[in-house]
Amino acid sequence: MAWENIITSIDIGTSKIRTLIGSFAEEKTRDFHVLGVWAANSYAIRKWNILDMEEFKSNLDSSLEEAEKMSGEQVTGVNLSFNSSSFDVVTSKWIIAVSGDEISWEDIDRVLDMARNGVDLPNREILKVVPEYFIVDLEEGVKNPIGMSARKLEVVANIFSMNKNILGNMKKAVADVGIEIYDIFPNLLTSAEWVLTKRQKELWVVCIDVGASTTWVTVYEEWVLKFSTVIPIGWDSVTNDIALWARTSIDIAESMKLSHAVVWLSEETDKEHEIQLSEISSSEEGTISNIYLSQIVTARYEEIFWFVTSELKKIWRDGMLPEGAILVWGAVKQRWLIDTAKRVLRLPVFIGLPVEKESLTETSISDPVYAWVVWNLILWNRYGRRGNALSINLGWIFSSIAKAFKKILP
Numbered sequence: 001m002a003w004e005n006i007i008t009s010i011d012i013g014t015s016k017i018r019t020l021i022g023s024f025a026e027e028k029t030r031d032f033h034v035l036g037v038w039a040a041n042s043y044a045i046r047k048w049n050i051l052d053m054e055e056f057k058s059n060l061d062s063s064l065e066e067a068e069k070m071s072g073e074q075v076t077g078v079n080l081s082f083n084s085s086s087f088d089v090v091t092s093k094w095i096i097a098v099s100g101d102e103i104s105w106e107d108i109d110r111v112l113d114m115a116r117n118g119v120d121l122p123n124r125e126i127l128k129v130v131p132e133y134f135i136v137d138l139e140e141g142v143k144n145p146i147g148m149s150a151r152k153l154e155v156v157a158n159i160f161s162m163n164k165n166i167l168g169n170m171k172k173a174v175a176d177v178g179i180e181i182y183d184i185f186p187n188l189l190t191s192a193e194w195v196l197t198k199r200q201k202e203l204w205v206v207c208i209d210v211g212a213s214t215t216w217v218t219v220y221e222e223w224v225l226k227f228s229t230v231i232p233i234g235w236d237s238v239t240n241d242i243a244l245w246a247r248t249s250i251d252i253a254e255s256m257k258l259s260h261a262v263v264w265l266s267e268e269t270d271k272e273h274e275i276q277l278s279e280i281s282s283s284e285e286g287t288i289s290n291i292y293l294s295q296i297v298t299a300r301y302e303e304i305f306w307f308v309t310s311e312l313k314k315i316w317r318d319g320m321l322p323e324g325a326i327l328v329w330g331a332v333k334q335r336w337l338i339d340t341a342k343r344v345l346r347l348p349v350f351i352g353l354p355v356e357k358e359s360l361t362e363t364s365i366s367d368p369v370y371a372w373v374v375w376n377l378i379l380w381n382r383y384g385r386r387g388n389a390l391s392i393n394l395g396w397i398f399s400s401i402a403k404a405f406k407k408i409l410p
């Protein structure tokens with residue numbers, strides 16, 4: 001297999017750093033074989049700030065090294081994805097006069113450049129400019145204006161940026177580990193682009209992406225990102241609660257959460273029994289009631305969705321989004337989570353399929369917590385290395401980004 005068909009992506013999370021090395025038989029396709037995959041513990045990032053550069057580099061290095069060993073390849077460049085509380089999105093609108101009779105790529109480049117330069121973002125670096133739609137003369141909502149006859153071209157674009165210093169530290173750490181960054185995809189953008197359909201983005205919809213320590217909320221209407229916010233709690237809070245109330249270690253609490261915790265158990269309807277902590281770890285003693293464990297986790301899961309509701313209240317949209325809520329999360333496969341979300345959010349709730357079926361055939365990445373690292377691998381193969389392909393869906397958006405942002409790629 002030729003080297004250029006091998007792509008590596010790294011997803012940096014607050015609990016894990018995941019590396020995936022994949023080999024694509026063809027360019028533009030989604031089908032790939034996993035050559036190497038590894039999830040190393042991430043100890044040095046809290047709220048997406050690097051707290052300890054040396055520790056971070058060592059965690060990054062071990063994730064990469066293990067994946068390299070498995071694949072027998074030496075990685076020189078990667079696509080990076082992560083979330084950061086310093087991400088911000090602003091909408092920029094810009095208009096230009098079309099240079100010829102028809103709208104050309106040069107016009108698109110020009111209007112996107114203007115939209116990018118038209119926003120004043122001190123101490124921030126722009127990561128992506130996503131053209132959500134165009135206005136051609138007075139015709140709104142045009143997704144692909146190439147070849148149209150017009151005098152004026154206007155773009156409505158979402159500009160994703162992040163704090164320069166935080167990004168600088170991230171880039172420095174990756175460079176110190178000896179690898180080049182080809183591109184950076186904020187998880188916030190990737191998950192919404194990947195799981196929301198065109199129709200959902202046209203009407204009001206909220207995309208809820210819960211990670212280990214934060215929850216991202218993005219609301220779209222008429223293809224424009226109307227609102228986005230980050231709530232500083234995630235599924236690790238559930239683990240912390242169990243550790244506190246069961247007076248046990250974080251590791252044991254995490255195992256209890258994954259293997260024993262069930263929501264909505266009650267003394268009236270469910271049979272109470274004691275879970276032996278020694279079954280989870282031989283060094284532990286004592287027991288915890290299944291009902292009590294359920295109460296602990298239920299309270300926290302509900303709370304996360306209450307926080308989302310109160311964010312939606314700020315834009316007068318709690319319980320009032322026609323396309324409802326789309327959940328993106330590693331454990332969304334759990335049925336009860338949807339029911340809990342529906343009850344608290346008072347909205348229809350759907351799962352945003354994190355990884356498409358064909359990508360799940362490889363068991364090593366079948367857990368949806370690999371969604372972002374898989375998405376980025378596929379995105380890069382489809383759109384990353386060419387800038388001229390045009391389609392009116394996601395491909396259009398990402399090819400535009402690649403084209404418009406070649407200049408700022410690290």
Ligand SMILES: Nc1ncnc2c1ncn2[C@@H]1O[C@H](COP(=O)(O)OP(=O)(O)OP(=O)(O)O)[C@@H](O)[C@H]1O
Nearest residue numbers: 013014015016211212213214235236258330331369
């Ligand atoms: N099947 C499951 N049931 C319950 N919780 C789960 C399940 N699978 C994963 N989780 C929880 O999801 C969280 C980890 O999610 P993920 O791996 O996406 O985080 P991350 O990428 O390291 O962090 P970040 O929030 O920074 O993106 C942990 O709290 C983990 O316990």
Ligand SMILES: [Mg+2]
Nearest residue numbers: 012013014211
């Ligand atoms: Mg993550």
